[in-house]
Amino acid sequence: MIYLDNHATTRVDPRVVEAMLPWFTEHYGNAGSVVHPFGEAARDAVAASRQTIAAAIDADPEEIFFTSGATESNNLAIRGVAERPKRRGDHLVSVATEHRAVLDPLDRLAKRGYAVTLLDVEQDGSPLAGWLDPQQVSDAITDQTCLVSVMLANNEIGVIEPIAEIARVCRERGVLLHCDATQAIGKIAVSVRELGVDLMSFTAHKLYGPKGIGALYVRRRDPIVRLETQISGGGQERGRRSGTTNVPGVVGFAKAIELCQAELTSESQRLRVLRDGLFERLIAEVEGIRLVGPTLAGDRLAHNLNIALPALDGETVMLRMPDVAVSSGAACSATDPEPSHVLRALGMTPDQARCTLRIGLGRFTTAEEVEQAADRLIAAIGGLRGLSSS
Ligand SMILES: Cc1ncc(COP(=O)(O)O)c(C=O)c1O
Incomplete structure (x- = not known):
């Protein structure tokens, strides 16, 4: 074959599997268990992994929130901003070529009365087919727009969108920008600071890591981005996303991203x-x-x-x-x-x-x-x- x-999806790199294994059978503590060494080891591993993942995208560790994958990260970003009681308005802007994990949450918001604008891209036959003109984003933003969501690289045609320019437009207009970078991270160099995005989704299984673990980058200064919690419970991930931390997954995610960076x-x-x-x-x-x-x-x-x-x-x-x-x-x-x-x-x-x-x-x-x-x-x-x- x-x-x-x-x-x-990608095959998990054997080096990633090797890094994960001890976290299933030897150090199997709950990262939330604060009173014994099993929990301590898990917590330290999660902290070190968070640091590695943050460094890979030029973020602070406190800006990385673990999720079950990019689908959840996209949902958390979009609904998290749109459902804030103190939001700018009920209008969201995105693109017709986004992944379903962006388009479907937008559809659901539209059914609840939000206004959603989906922008068109350069058409088939053009040397830029799939490319989004940042001017279109500028034209679509209104004083009611609470979020723009544009992917970094498309999962079908591989087009890389001009996110830094789109971020500049959003910033000038005071609108938050979410970027689904699932297909780009580990394939092209990504710095959240240079791109200027406010929220960014990514996932381990597209970069030779395990399935079922992803992350959302959430900017914490200039401006601080606040999200309405979508999954509540034990208060993990500083209350942004409850649920027992997937320690082997997090360790594997960090190893996978480290290998991608090196190569x-x-x-x-x-x-x-x-x-x-x-x-x-x-x-x-x-x-x-x-x-x-x-x-x-x-x-x-x-x-x-x-x-x-x-x-x-x-x-x-x-x-x-x-x-x-x-x-x-x-x-x-x-x-x-x-x-x-x-x-x-x-x-x-x-x-x-x-x-x-x-x-x-x-x-x-x-x-x-x-x-x-x-x-x-x-x-x-x-x-x-x-x-x-x-
Ligand atoms: C661009 C993009 N966004 C989101 C997803 C969903 O990611 P996950 O499988 O981690 O939920 C995928 C692929 O499945 C994707 O290609």
């Missing part, structure tokens, strides 16, 4: 070469294939490729190459049979959106695997085209 679906530049160069080589081979050998999303040399994640295969359904192609794991549409919404809302937001028709494949290279992807995957894909497409012409 060749795994090229690293936007959906970031070399790894993104390696993946860029593999990704570009794969695309060159596909366009040379398959007639009619084309790129979806921004140009490969533009603001795009180095490990992301999304291709359109005219008149060939992505899922049918996938069935013809069962030993290659890729995705047609967002794997994160695999329960949704509808064509990808991201591709639809680029102006693609439902049929065009279905005729695409998303390929996500990763740390464990070898050059040999990429060659083999290209062989399989070319053979699968050739086979299907042969069938339709016979």
Whole structure:
């Protein structure tokens, strides 16, 4: 099996597993147990991990709140701001290409009477496809806007949004900015200070860490960001998110982010070469294939490729190459049979959106695997085209 679906999730790095193991069976204390050494060890490990994770994104440890993943972080950020009794107003601004974990909480707020503006992005065919013009954000903000939410990198087409400029616009207008950085952290250098965001979501399982652990960065000065608590109980995470701390998960998250930091530049160069080589081979050998999303040399994640295969359904192609794991549409919404809302937001028709494949290279992807995957894909497409012409 060749795994090229690293936007959906990543294999946990064995070094991360090794770091986590003692926290299941040896140091299994509750980080909230203050009176014995088991609890103390857990608490110290969580504190050290929080420090590592904060440093990786240029934040203070007190600005990191652990959650169960980016879905929860997005919900906490959006509902946490929108449900504050003392908010600026009931208007939120976001983008049509966001992940469901942003769009769904916004939909629910809209049903409760909030006003939600979803901005459009550059359309399919443009070298900037998927890119959000910061001017649009500026135009959408009103004196009632309490939050703008824009992702850093898209999970389907890899476009990297101009968050620093969007943050400048939000700051000038006195509006908080939340950023879903789930696909970007560990892949590109991210500094919350340089970006100027107020809230940022991310998750361990997209960066070779375990599933079920994520974080929300919450700015604590200039301005201090206050959130309405969504999960209450034992008061963990300084009351912002109750629930017994997932100590092995937190330790694994920190180890995973540390490894990504250490290998970031070399790894993104390696993946860029593999990704570009794969695309060159596909366009040379398959007639009619084309790129979806921004140009490969533009603001795009180095490990992301999304291709359109005219008149060939992505899922049918996938069935013809069962030993290659890729995705047609967002794997994160695999329960949704509808064509990808991201591709639809680029102006693609439902049929065009279905005729695409998303390929996500990763740390464990070898050059040999990429060659083999290209062989399989070319053979699968050739086979299907042969069938339709016979
Ligand atoms: C951009 C983006 N945001 C949020 C999520 C949800 O993250 P999690 O699986 O940690 O809840 C995903 C992927 O699943 C994603 O790609």
